[in-house]
Structures are given as C-alpha cells and as structure tokens.
Amino acid sequence: MPPGNEYAADQLKTQGNTHFKNGEYEAAETCYSQAIQKNSKNPLLFTNRANARLKLEKWQEVIDDCIRSIELLKENMKAFFYLAQAQIAINHPNEALSSALMAYELCTRSAQQTSNAATISALVLKCKKAKWDIRERDRIRRRHDLLADLEVKLEDAYKKEIFEIDEKVAKGDMGTVESQEEKSEIKQDWEKKVGDLRTAFALSDPEHLQKREVPDYLVDGITFEIMHDPVVTKNGRSYERATIIEHLKRSPTDPLTREPLTITELRPNIALKEACTEFMEANSGWVYDW
Amino acid sequence: MFASKRLSKELTKLHDHLPPGVELVKADDFTEWLMDIRVIDTNPLYQGEVYRLKFSFSPSYPIEAPEVVFVKDTTHPIPWHPHIYSNGIICLDLLDTSGWSPVHNVESVCVSLQSMLTSNTKKERPPGDEDFVRYNTQRPRDINFVFHDNQV
Numbered sequence: 001m002p003p004g005n006e007y008a009a010d011q012l013k014t015q016g017n018t019h020f021k022n023g024e025y026e027a028a029e030t031c032y033s034q035a036i037q038k039n040s041k042n043p044l045l046f047t048n049r050a051n052a053r054l055k056l057e058k059w060q061e062v063i064d065d066c067i068r069s070i071e072l073l074k075e076n077m078k079a080f081f082y083l084a085q086a087q088i089a090i091n092h093p094n095e096a097l098s099s100a101l102m103a104y105e106l107c108t109r110s111a112q113q114t115s116n117a118a119t120i121s122a123l124v125l126k127c128k129k130a131k132w133d134i135r136e137r138d139r140i141r142r143r144h145d146l147l148a149d150l151e152v153k154l155e156d157a158y159k160k161e162i163f164e165i166d167e168k169v170a171k172g173d174m175g176t177v178e179s180q181e182e183k184s185e186i187k188q189d190w191e192k193k194v195g196d197l198r199t200a201f202a203l204s205d206p207e208h209l210q211k212r213e214v215p216d217y218l219v220d221g222i223t224f225e226i227m228h229d230p231v232v233t234k235n236g237r238s239y240e241r242a243t244i245i246e247h248l249k250r251s252p253t254d255p256l257t258r259e260p261l262t263i264t265e266l267r268p269n270i271a272l273k274e275a276c277t278e279f280m281e282a283n284s285g286w287v288y289d290w
Numbered sequence: 291m292f293a294s295k296r297l298s299k300e301l302t303k304l305h306d307h308l309p310p311g312v313e314l315v316k317a318d319d320f321t322e323w324l325m326d327i328r329v330i331d332t333n334p335l336y337q338g339e340v341y342r343l344k345f346s347f348s349p350s351y352p353i354e355a356p357e358v359v360f361v362k363d364t365t366h367p368i369p370w371h372p373h374i375y376s377n378g379i380i381c382l383d384l385l386d387t388s389g390w391s392p393v394h395n396v397e398s399v400c401v402s403l404q405s406m407l408t409s410n411t412k413k414e415r416p417p418g419d420e421d422f423v424r425y426n427t428q429r430p431r432d433i434n435f436v437f438h439d440n441q442v
Contacts, residue, residue, distance in 0.1 A: 221392075221393045222292070222296075222352060222353070222392040222393065223292045223295065223296050223352075224295070224296050224299040224300070225295065225296075225299075243292065243353070243392070246353050247353050247391075247392050250353060250354075250387075251387075251388065251390075251391075253391070255391040255392055255393045256391070256393055258391065
C-alpha cells in the first residue's frame with residue numbers, strides 16, 4: 001500500500017460516518033467504497049459499508065461485505081450482526097440464525113459490548129421465528145394435501161356407489177323410489193364421513209390442545225418475557241442476561257434484595273436455559289408472539 | 291424498548307386480578323395510566339376518600355422508574371401525608387432512581403402507596419410544602435429527595 005493511503009482511507013471513513021449519521025446512506029456507501037479502494041485491509045470499512053447497504057436494502061452486497069470483513073477479523077460481532085439481518089431479509093433463516101447466534105456469543109464474551117445484547121437477542125428470536133414459520137407453513141401444506149387426498153377418496157367412493165345404483169335401476173334390478181332412498185342414505189353417510197375426517201384432523205392439530213401459558217420460572221422478572229439466556233444472581237434468582245445487565249449499568253444492585261451486584265458476578269444458568277429452549281421448541285408458534 | 295411489551299403483560303394481569311382498594315381507571319396506551327387507590331383499613335385520615343394516581347412511563351420502563359404523582363380533581367383530593375406535597379408529588383424511595391428496582395410494577399407501587407397511607411397518623415404536609423409547591427418546576431424524577439425518615 002502506498003504511504004498515506006491508510007490516512008486517506010480514514011478520512012473517507014469519517015466522511016462516510018457523517019453521511020451515515022445524516023441518513024445519507026448512498027453518499028456514505030460511496031465514501032466507504034472509496035476508502036476500501038485506498039485500504040482493503042481494514043475490516044471496519046467493510047462493516048460500515050455493510051451497515052449503509054443494509055439501510056439501502058442491498059442485501060446480497062451486505063452479505064459480501066460481511067464475509068470479507070469476517071475474513072479480515074474473525075471475532076467480528078458487527079459483521080455477524082449485519083450478516084444475520086441481510087440473511088433474514090432474503091429469507092434464509094437457518095443461515096441468519098447461526099450468524100445471529102455467533103454475534104450474540106461474541107457480544108456476551110466481550111465486556112464492553114454488552115449493551116448490544118438486547119438488540120442481538122431480539123434478532124436471534126426473530127430468526128428462530130422465521131425458521132419456525134417456514135417449517136410450519138410446510139407442515140400445514142402437507143396436512144392440507146393429505147386431507148384433500150382423503151376427501152377425494154371419500155368422494156370417489158361415494159360417486160361409485162351412486163353409479164352402481166344407477167346401473168341397477170337401468171337394468172331394472174331396483175325401483176326408482178328404492179334407489180332414491182338408498183342414494184340419500186349414501187349421501188348422508190358420505191357427508192358424515194367427511195365431517196368426521198375434518199374433525200379428526202382439527203383435533204390432531206396441537207395448536208388446538210395446548211394451553212398457551214408460560215410457567216413463571218421461565219419468565220424474566222424484568223421484561224415478563226420468556227428467557228433465552230438466563231443468568232443467576234447471588235441470591236439464586238435468574239434473569240435474562242440482556243435485561244439484568246441493562247439494570248446493573250444503572251444501579252449495581254440485586255433487583256430483589258438491593259445488595260450490591262456487579263455484571264461480573266452473574267453466572268449463566270445452564271439448566272434453566274435448556275428448560276427455556278425445550279419449552280420454546282415444544283411450543284414454538286404462539287410463544288413467539290406471547 | 292421493553293416498556294410496551296412489559297406493560298401489556300401487566301395490563302393483562304391487572305384485568306385478571308386487582309388487589310383490594312386498587313382500581314384501574316385508564317390505560318389506553320403505554321405512556322400514561324390512571325389508577326385509583328383507597329385505604330382498606332379504618333385509618334380516620336383517609337376514610338371515604340379515593341385518590342387518583344397518574345403513572346407516566348418512559349420507553350425504558352421498567353429499567354427506569356415510572357413517574358408517579360397524585361392528581362387532584364373535584365372528586366379526588368391529595369391525601370394528607372408528611373411525604374406527599376399538596377401538588378401531588380410523592381417522596382418515596384421506591385419511586386426514586388436510586389430506590390427503584392425493575393422487579394416492581396404498577397400493582398406493587400399502588401400497594402406500597404396504600405400501605406404508606408395506612409401506617410400514617412399525621413395530618414401533615416412535608417416541611418416547606420408551600421415553597422416547594424410554589425417554586426418547583428422540576429419533574430418528580432429530577433428532584434433529589436433526601437430520605438431521612440424511615441418511620442413513615
């Protein structure tokens with residue numbers, strides 16, 4: 001790199017940041033691109049451009065920028081965070097989820113970046129929901145296909161019986177009055193079978209049977225929402241990591257006992273986390289909107 | 291950022307169950323609620339009266355304390371209490387930034403205020419009430435109360 005290029009790149013980056021703050025995302029993108037031409041070894045230039053491109057909804061280019069930034073710097077929370085947002089936008093929830101989880105892990109590992117935990121954990125949840133939505137749509141379609149197939153079979157059987165009666169009447173083996181009675185009986189029978197079949201399908205749908213309640217021990221006492229990454233305090237109470245950190249930054253005390261409590265004293269509650277995950281998986285769907 | 295979700299859950303619970311002497315008056319949005327409280331014992335200072343509380347929530351509720359004041363109208367007086375100014379501003383550590391905890395909620399604040407009234411025997415205003423009411427332009431959350439008295 002010719003001398004002075006690094007400096008020039010930094011100048012362009014600062015200009016880009018100003019444009020970004022003013023909401024001029026295209027101008028910001030241009031500045032970052034020029035900066036990258038001067039210095040293609042700075043991972044921050046790529047994440048900054050990715051952020052501008054996120055605003056411009058240039059999803060594929062966001063993904064490219066993030067990947068290049070991660071190549072330059074592995075433990076790159078921002079890059080994974082932007083990457084996840086772009087991946088979810090182009091409807092790749094599986095990839096988005098693993099990127100978001102990576103961002104969350106990097107975030108919790110570093111002491112100074114904890115303020116992003118809440119935002120990232122919301123993104124993780126969004127990815128999980130998107131993933132579940134796709135699976136659910138599939139399941140409903142398959143159910144509908146099966147139900148439709150079975151309904152067609154019942155209808156075929158019904159039509160066949162009617163046809164057989166018409167044949168008997170044509171041959172003179174059955175009287176008209178008798179055939180009418182028989183036909184209406186067959187019709188009733190068929191309608192009842194279709195009704196029973198639909199009821200059976202409706203009953204077998206878990207959505208109809210489950211109680212939509214989250215047990216208190218899985219609920220964060222601060223946000224009243226189900227926990228995803230519970231941490232335990234000295235007195236044995238558990239809270240969602242992102243929210244208790246938010247509280248401790250303002251007031252380093254235990255929310256219940258008011259005893260001094262610092263962020264470094266929090267410990268992950270692994271068993272509770274597993275219980276939360278299990279509950280989420282068993283009840284996904286409504287639980288995302290709860 | 292948490293406020294609306296958390297408040298909507300609190301609202302569901304309040305519709306389900308309210309402690310005795312506490313009523314939900316108005317909760318049309320997640321910025322301001324009105325609650326009515328009355329004492330449920332026989333304290334003669336407060337018999338037959340109903341007090342109206344105004345809760346104002348910031349988007350950071352419950353990390354940040356709600357602002358809670360008594361409001362006065364024709365049917366709702368400001369209760370007598372050595373920690374309640376005649377303009378409705380309440381001096382209670384629980385509502386102060388340093389005394390607030392995010393595990394508190396609208397219901398627990400109402401119940402705390404109820405018991406603050408119940409245990410009071412003095413028909414008094416805080417010292418300097420007149421001046422405070424006349425000159426104070428600060429919002430309750432910005433006032434630095436000194437909590438010297440833990441008896442009341």
